[in-house]
Amino acid sequence: xxxxxxxxxxxxxxxxxxxxxxxxxxxxxxxxxxxxxxxxxxxxxxxxxxxxxxxxxxxxxxxxxxxxxxxxxxxxxxxxxxxxxxxxxxxxxxxxxxxxxxxxxxxxxxxxxxxxxxxxxxxxxxxxxxxxxxxxxxxxxxxxxxxxxxxxxxxxxxxxxxxxxxxxxxxxxxxxxxxxxxxxxxxxxxxxxxxxxxxxxxxxxxxxxxxxxxxxxxxxxxxxxxxxxxxxxxxxxxxxxxxxxxxxxxxxxxxxxxxxxxxxxxxxxxxxxxxxxxxxxxxxxxxxxxxxxxxxxxxxxxxxxxxxxxxxxxxxxxxxxxxxxxxxxxxxxxxxxxxxxxxxxxxxxxxxxxxxxxxxxxxxxxxxxxxxxxxxxxxxxxxxxxxxxxxxxxxxxxxxxxxxxxxxxxxxxxxxxxxxxxxxxxxxxxxxxxxxxxxxxxxxxxxx
Numbered sequence: 389x390x391x392x393x394x395x396x397x398x399x400x401x402x403x404x405x406x407x408x409x410x411x412x413x414x415x416x417x418x419x420x421x422x423x424x425x426x427x428x429x430x431x432x433x434x435x436x437x438x439x440x441x442x443x444x445x446x447x448x449x450x451x452x453x454x455x456x457x458x459x460x461x462x463x464x465x466x467x468x469x470x471x472x473x474x475x476x477x478x479x480x481x482x483x484x485x486x487x488x489x490x491x492x493x494x495x496x497x498x499x500x501x502x503x504x505x506x507x508x509x510x511x512x513x514x515x516x517x518x519x520x521x522x523x524x525x526x527x528x529x530x531x532x533x534x535x536x537x538x539x540x541x542x543x544x545x546x547x548x549x550x551x552x553x554x555x556x557x558x559x560x561x562x563x564x565x566x567x568x569x570x571x572x573x574x575x576x577x578x579x580x581x582x583x584x585x586x587x588x589x590x591x592x593x594x595x596x597x598x599x600x601x602x603x604x605x606x607x608x609x610x611x612x613x614x615x616x617x618x619x620x621x622x623x624x625x626x627x628x629x630x631x632x633x634x635x636x637x638x639x640x641x642x643x644x645x646x647x648x649x650x651x652x653x654x655x656x657x658x659x660x661x662x663x664x665x666x667x668x669x670x671x672x673x674x675x676x677x678x679x680x681x682x683x684x685x686x687x688x689x690x691x692x693x694x695x696x697x698x699x700x701x702x703x704x705x706x707x708x709x710x711x712x713x714x715x716x717x718x719x720x721x722x723x724x725x726x727x728x729x730x731x732x733x734x735x736x737x738x739x740x741x742x743x744x745x746x747x748x749x750x751x752x753x754x755x756x757x758x759x760x761x762x763x764x765x766x767x768x769x770x771x772x773x774x775x776x777x778x779x780x781x782x783x784x785x786x787x788x789x790x791x792x793x794x795x796x797x798x799x800x801x802x803x804x805x806x807x808x809x810x811x812x813x814x815x816x817x818x819x820x821x822x823x824x825x826x827x828x829x830x831x832x833x834x835x836x
Contacts, residue, residue, distance in 0.1 A: 443509050451703055452647050455696035458512035467507075469576070470514050473569045474525040481528030493527075500524050533562060586629060588686075600684065606677070606784035607633035609777050614675065621668060622677035623657070623690055623697065624650055630677070639671060647704070654701030657694070657734040658708050664733035665772035668789050676773065676787045680738040682756035682763075683745060683782035689758070694734050695719060721756060723764035730765040737787055739763050740770060745782075 395403055425431040436453060439446040443461060446454035453459055468475055482500060485493035500520045507517040536558045539549040583589060588600040611634040619637045620630055627641020640650045656667040681689030702708040715725040729735060743754035743766035754763040777786040
């Protein structure tokens with residue numbers, strides 16, 4: 389009503405000028421207000437928002453965000469797998485919108501351009517790009533078919549038209565591509581995006597479907613064989629699954645806002661067995677769960693994620709350094725790995741007893757089929773943890789934290805019956821206890 393009243397008293401060009409002035413003023417006020425709130429500290433960009441503006445921001449300052457697979461940069465294979473022939477038709481539609489611009493077309497063009505940028509930064513934002521690409525590809529297909537149909541109907545030589553044969557072949561080819569896209573979208577929705585993440589499916593060499601049920605099997609074991617108040621330490625990826633399937637308490641879960649808590653778990657996994665035991669005891673951990681893919685060729689295991697644990701832990705605890713886990717300049721698990729890597733808790737829990745396994749002819753024990761190398765630390769024994777469960781395909785491994793020995797728990801307490809407060813005090817107390825004369829075996833004297 390107000391717009392109609394204003395139009396009665398000003399010309400059309402004046403109304404357009406007034407509308408532009410109002411839009412520019414509104415955008416300027418919002419921009420100035422946002423800048424003011426940002427510089428005064430009353431509002432700030434979140435880590436995920438900064439990653440959208442600067443793709444390297446999270447890796448430099450917030451590794452917990454960069455470690456999430458959904459926050460990785462999108463590859464060309466992911467673009468084509470999710471969008472398929474939309475990758476071809478969407479640019480055609482974009483060119484058509486710019487060739488004959490109207491406000492709706494300009495809106496869709498801007499939507500597609502911004503969505504492509506943000507989807508390139510984070511793979512999860514392909515969900516934002518998909519509807520825009522579908523609409524733009526529809527415009528492109530419609531414009532191509534319209535051109536071919538006009539070429540068939542109107543054979544006026546004065547206008548640019550495609551040959552009759554080319555127009556027919558073009559329409560048939562477009563129909564074939566659209567049909568192929570429909571089949572691909574159906575297959576993608578049924579196979580890739582409808583399969584549960586707990587029960588895995590794969591194909592053997594003969595093409596038969598194989599169901600891998602290790603995750604559900606392990607979670608059921610936790611539910612049936614652990615106490616109701618048992619506390620499980622694992623990487624945060626499996627927190628919600630353990631809570632939902634096993635009904636057990638976890639230290640960290642997929643709510644990744646508590647960076648220091650996740651960093652503490654990363655420090656425990658990156659430490660040697662003795663120091664990791666002290667951390668687990670202070671956190672009141674009963675079981676440690678790790679995911680291992682060296683036997684089943686499961687690529688999403690904890691060894692492949694381990695460097696992110698080190699980076700996240702090192703961001704809070706500076707004594708954890710990423711370079712200490714590189715052997716000869718590379719991240720490796722074979723004989724050239726560093727002592728820090730070979731003796732950390734994650735390595736030991738994943739490869740415990742793995743040297744007893746032989747995979748294939750001519751390969752020694754402990755051959756990691758996923759990383760195509762033979763492990764460098766074999767035959768070691770665990771002193772502070774004991775194996776409680778290993779799934780059928782060795783994907784899920786669960787370890788129980790051993791209790792302290794009677795005299796050790798007493799010796800660990802200082803004056804005032806107080807446990808040490810930091811890692812240095814724990815180490816000092818441990819050395820004092822294990823070097824105590826009573827811990828040494830006394831050889832009986834031979835009778836004369």
